[in-house]
Amino acid sequence: MNIVEVKSLYKSYTKSKPTKYAVHNVSLGIEYGEILGLVGESGCGKSTLGALMLKLIEPTKGEIWFDGKNITNLSFRNMRKIRSQMQIVFQGSSNAFNPYHTVRQIISEPMDNYTKFSPSEKERNIIASLESVGLGAEHIERYSGELSGGQRQRIGIARALILEPKFVVCDEAVSSVDYALKKQILKILYNLKQEKGFTYLFISHDMAAVNAVCDRVAVMYLGNLVEILPSVNAPALHPYTKALMAATLEPDPEIKKEKLVLFNESGDFSYPHGGCPFQSRCLQANEKCRTEDQPLREISDGHFVACHLI
Amino acid sequence: MCNEEPVLAVKDLKTYFYCKDRVVKAVNGVSIDVHKGRITAIIGGSGSGKSVMSLSILNLIDKPGRIVDGQVLLHGRDIRKLSDKELRRIRGRQIAMIFQEPTCALNPVVKVKKHMYEAVHIHDKSARMNDLMDGFRKTLLRVGLSEPDRVLESYPFELSGGMCQRVMVAMGLVTNAEVLIADEPTSSLDLTTQAAILEELVRLKETGMAVILITHDLGVVAQTADDMYVIKDGIIVERGTVREVFANPKNEYTKFLMEPILIHN
Numbered sequence: 001m002n003i004v005e006v007k008s009l010y011k012s013y014t015k016s017k018p019t020k021y022a023v024h025n026v027s028l029g030i031e032y033g034e035i036l037g038l039v040g041e042s043g044c045g046k047s048t049l050g051a052l053m054l055k056l057i058e059p060t061k062g063e064i065w066f067d068g069k070n071i072t073n074l075s076f077r078n079m080r081k082i083r084s085q086m087q088i089v090f091q092g093s094s095n096a097f098n099p100y101h102t103v104r105q106i107i108s109e110p111m112d113n114y115t116k117f118s119p120s121e122k123e124r125n126i127i128a129s130l131e132s133v134g135l136g137a138e139h140i141e142r143y144s145g146e147l148s149g150g151q152r153q154r155i156g157i158a159r160a161l162i163l164e165p166k167f168v169v170c171d172e173a174v175s176s177v178d179y180a181l182k183k184q185i186l187k188i189l190y191n192l193k194q195e196k197g198f199t200y201l202f203i204s205h206d207m208a209a210v211n212a213v214c215d216r217v218a219v220m221y222l223g224n225l226v227e228i229l230p231s232v233n234a235p236a237l238h239p240y241t242k243a244l245m246a247a248t249l250e251p252d253p254e255i256k257k258e259k260l261v262l263f264n265e266s267g268d269f270s271y272p273h274g275g276c277p278f279q280s281r282c283l284q285a286n287e288k289c290r291t292e293d294q295p296l297r298e299i300s301d302g303h304f305v306a307c308h309l310i
Numbered sequence: 311m312c313n314e315e316p317v318l319a320v321k322d323l324k325t326y327f328y329c330k331d332r333v334v335k336a337v338n339g340v341s342i343d344v345h346k347g348r349i350t351a352i353i354g355g356s357g358s359g360k361s362v363m364s365l366s367i368l369n370l371i372d373k374p375g376r377i378v379d380g381q382v383l384l385h386g387r388d389i390r391k392l393s394d395k396e397l398r399r400i401r402g403r404q405i406a407m408i409f410q411e412p413t414c415a416l417n418p419v420v421k422v423k424k425h426m427y428e429a430v431h432i433h434d435k436s437a438r439m440n441d442l443m444d445g446f447r448k449t450l451l452r453v454g455l456s457e458p459d460r461v462l463e464s465y466p467f468e469l470s471g472g473m474c475q476r477v478m479v480a481m482g483l484v485t486n487a488e489v490l491i492a493d494e495p496t497s498s499l500d501l502t503t504q505a506a507i508l509e510e511l512v513r514l515k516e517t518g519m520a521v522i523l524i525t526h527d528l529g530v531v532a533q534t535a536d537d538m539y540v541i542k543d544g545i546i547v548e549r550g551t552v553r554e555v556f557a558n559p560k561n562e563y564t565k566f567l568m569e570p571i572l573i574h575n
Contacts, residue, residue: 041503042470042471042499148356148357178355178356178526179526179527180355180566181356182571183571187573205500208570208571212571212573213573246505247502247504247505248501249505249532250532251570252556253556254553256533
């Protein structure tokens with residue numbers, strides 16, 4: 001059973017006849033209570049897909065389903081009614097908040113919008129949510145500028161989770177934080193999922209973080225879904241996923257990798273007009289890859305790959 | 311660690327920040343040796359003082375910060391005793407630096423060729439752009455930018471983050487610096503670009519350059535560096551070759567960094 005599902009979704013940021021898509025024919029479902037990792041390099045459309053799932057932006061084509069309902073064409077007002085069940089932790093924690101708001105104002109805003117709690121109930125909820133992310137009542141009067149990067153990131157999580165949403169998009173929630181903090185934030189996210197059964201879309205380019213918390217992993221390249229791994233330990237089959245895995249650095253000097261770069265570094269990387277999106281950088285691309293499209297195919301149970309060579 | 315005479319040695323460096331009500335001891339007695347043909351990694355969490363240390367090497371600390379004590383020896387000569395004018399001859403020419411955010415470190419309204427020209431011109435006023443272009447093309451090819459002509463005529467915002475980072479590396483190379491300080495050169499880049507830049511740093515090291523690599527990622531250290539220093543709260547808590555430290559970490563903080571993030575498996 002899927003909490004969120006997108007069907008043949010397209011998104012283009014050009015107004016007239018679209019030639020380039022940030023999200024290109026993506027079909028993907030997220031099951032209740034799972035953490036789905038979404039990985040890919042910068043500019044591949046990860047954040048766009050996350051925002052589309054919450055309908056923060058309108059799709060060009062395709063359908064979005066949430067909790068068994070088609071929400072693609074819901075009006076702004078009808079959308080508001082279900083917004084409290086879906087939340088997002090934004091990428092740049094430094095500019096995700098109004099600098100003139102205190103932590104209390106930041107975290108209570110979702111409650112002001114969606115609940116009829118009394119001020120004392122709100123206060124209690126705010127403190128409880130701060131504690132759940134490892135902060136406390138002493139932070140409640142601070143402005144976001146007075147907090148460290150990691151504390152701000154956690155305020156973002158507290159705000160996203162205060163209404164106990166069913167579905168949370170974590171957009172690069174642990175990039176640009178240091179190791180100790182990354183561990184702490186991942187633990188918080190994972191424990192909250194265990195306790196409250198949240199479902200996450202975990203967008204990241206950090207494979208270590210993805211491996212630590214995710215149940216399944218979807219890999220994107222140039223707006224296309226190229227592979228869905230049924231578990232973090234499943235062997236990667238698509239050449240792009242392999243390149244991505246090869247670029248992951250093992251924190252052990254004894255395991256020196258022969259080659260870190262497994263793709264063409266030079267040439268034309270613009271969006272190909274037909275065939276596989278990875279063709280210009282793939283080391284194994286042949287004539288078929290340049291002409292024929294290859295949609296996702298199920299290779300084994302739950303393992304989908306879009307590649308002619310497999 | 312290496313027994314040869316270090317190219318660059320930092321001895322008991324102290325950099326303090328004099329804030330309104332307190333003194334922040336960002337770097338509090340740090341000593342490191344940097345050798346030719348080796349990558350020396352400085353690893354620590356945010357706020358551990360690793361960037362302040364690297365900025366202190368070139369005396370790039372602004373008020374309210376001040377280098378309180380210590381020596382920075384380049385080939386045995388203390389460059390902290392030099393005048394501003396003399397130090398300027400060393401910056402870029404002998405010790406080059408790559409900054410954390412390449413897109414912020416490059417001027418958005420200045421073309422790449424001008425950036426590279428400036429790096430040379432500041433040390434050699436007789437340099438002419440036209441004579442240098444061939445060298446620029448070769449340098450850009452060396453750092454893995456396959457279309458040097460297009461890149462030279464581009465503005466930084468027309469290039470991707472990874473390409474800008476390579477331009478920064480190339481700017482460090484045009485002056486044939488002996489020491490390259492790379493301050494988190496890959497932290498804001500994605501995995502595949504990170505791998506390409508790191509391969510580049512390893513190649514540079516093999517040509518005999520001494521590289522200081524500042525990072526908070528143990529994977530980066532394990533895969534590229536030869537020597538490593540773990541810094542915490544402005545103090546070096548552990549030092550050694552990468553193999554030694556990874557095989558047998560002694561300090562609690564190093565051990566903590568080395569624990570894998572295992573949550574659900």
